Amino acid sequence: MRDTMIGVIGGSGLYEIDGLENAEWTRVETPWGEPSDAVLTGILDGVKMAFLPRHGRGHRLSPTTVPYRANIDALKRIGVTDVISVSACGSFREEMAPGDFVIVDQFIDRTFAREKSFFGTGCVAHISVALPTCPRLSAACLTAAKDQGITVHDGGTYLAMEGPQFSTLAESKMYRESWGADVIGMTNMPEAKLAREAELCYASVAMITDYDSWHPDHGEVDVTQIIQTLMGNATKARGLVARLPVLLGAQRDDCEHGCDKALEYAILTAPDARDPALVAKLDAVAGRVLNR
Numbered sequence: 001m002r003d004t005m006i007g008v009i010g011g012s013g014l015y016e017i018d019g020l021e022n023a024e025w026t027r028v029e030t031p032w033g034e035p036s037d038a039v040l041t042g043i044l045d046g047v048k049m050a051f052l053p054r055h056g057r058g059h060r061l062s063p064t065t066v067p068y069r070a071n072i073d074a075l076k077r078i079g080v081t082d083v084i085s086v087s088a089c090g091s092f093r094e095e096m097a098p099g100d101f102v103i104v105d106q107f108i109d110r111t112f113a114r115e116k117s118f119f120g121t122g123c124v125a126h127i128s129v130a131l132p133t134c135p136r137l138s139a140a141c142l143t144a145a146k147d148q149g150i151t152v153h154d155g156g157t158y159l160a161m162e163g164p165q166f167s168t169l170a171e172s173k174m175y176r177e178s179w180g181a182d183v184i185g186m187t188n189m190p191e192a193k194l195a196r197e198a199e200l201c202y203a204s205v206a207m208i209t210d211y212d213s214w215h216p217d218h219g220e221v222d223v224t225q226i227i228q229t230l231m232g233n234a235t236k237a238r239g240l241v242a243r244l245p246v247l248l249g250a251q252r253d254d255c256e257h258g259c260d261k262a263l264e265y266a267i268l269t270a271p272d273a274r275d276p277a278l279v280a281k282l283d284a285v286a287g288r289v290l291n292r
């Protein structure tokens with residue numbers, strides 16, 4: 001058993017969480033550069049918590065410039081065991097309406113202008129992301145949402161686009177009709193892949209703000225409408241996050257789904273062929289397997 005530390009990555013509209021005891025904003029240095037902001041740490045219902053606003057307080061960072069590697073490294077470095085990603089998204093399904101939440105369980109990664117791995121020349125690793133979210137953590141988010149009276153959908157495919165512009169009508173229809181995506185956003189990739197590389201359990205709570213542009217009765221995506229829905233969603237998300245410590249508990253076992261052993265057999269580069277500089281950068285993310 002080890003201490004649980006719940007790390008919440010707050011998306012658009014969610015720039016802090018409430019009710020933490022001993023709340024403190026702490027700057028965390030990482031070998032991958034500066035995280036999006038300082039990390040808010042504290043205790044909620046006896047459980048360690050950490051909160052990081054993905055776009056920084058004041059929403060300074062675009063989806064492309066969010067430092068995804070630094071964010072995941074920082075959370076791992078301070079002891080986070082379970083990452084809850086909270087994100088605004090558009091919906092491709094009539095029944096997934098603005099104001100509803102979706103516990104995402106699959107992704108289609110259409111991003112192309114981001115660093116997607118901690119590994120590379122001098123230390124090559126291949127992890128599985130076939131099942132990219134943690135079922136245990138996702139189940140806790142589902143229960144927390146239901147406990148809060150939120151209309152929540154259990155499972156859904158999130159299409160991660162580069163942005164910052166929203167999709168064209170042709171793209172929106174293709175993602176929905178041919179590709180089978182349920183929701184669309186700009187940030188869960190490479191975040192989910194990096195969390196798995198860092199052996200962190202990861203769940204994604206997508207908060208629907210709009211119907212993207214496919215819906216004949218709703219027209220184009222309009223950021224002013226999105227912001228109005230975002231405010232209500234952020235209040236609900238705070239309630240959801242507040243339920244998690246009781247559901248997850250202060251102590252946890254190894255992940256029964258293997259999220260925390262993702263690197264067990266993933267590193268291909270022979271020990272004597274590894275680049276010491278890269279290995280040093282991987283201290284927090286992969287120290288468990290590199291230092292044995």
Ligand SMILES: CSC[C@H]1O[C@H](OP(=O)(O)O)[C@H](O)[C@@H]1O
Nearest residue numbers: 011012054063087088185186187
């Ligand atoms: C506010 S509309 C577009 C913006 O919102 C989402 O951000 P996040 O995933 O961090 O909640 C979306 O991905 C875009 O970055």
Ligand SMILES: Nc1ncnc2[nH]cnc12
Nearest residue numbers: 088089090184185186212
């Ligand atoms: N329709 C949409 N497309 C991409 N990202 C979004 N975030 C919120 N709504 C979105």
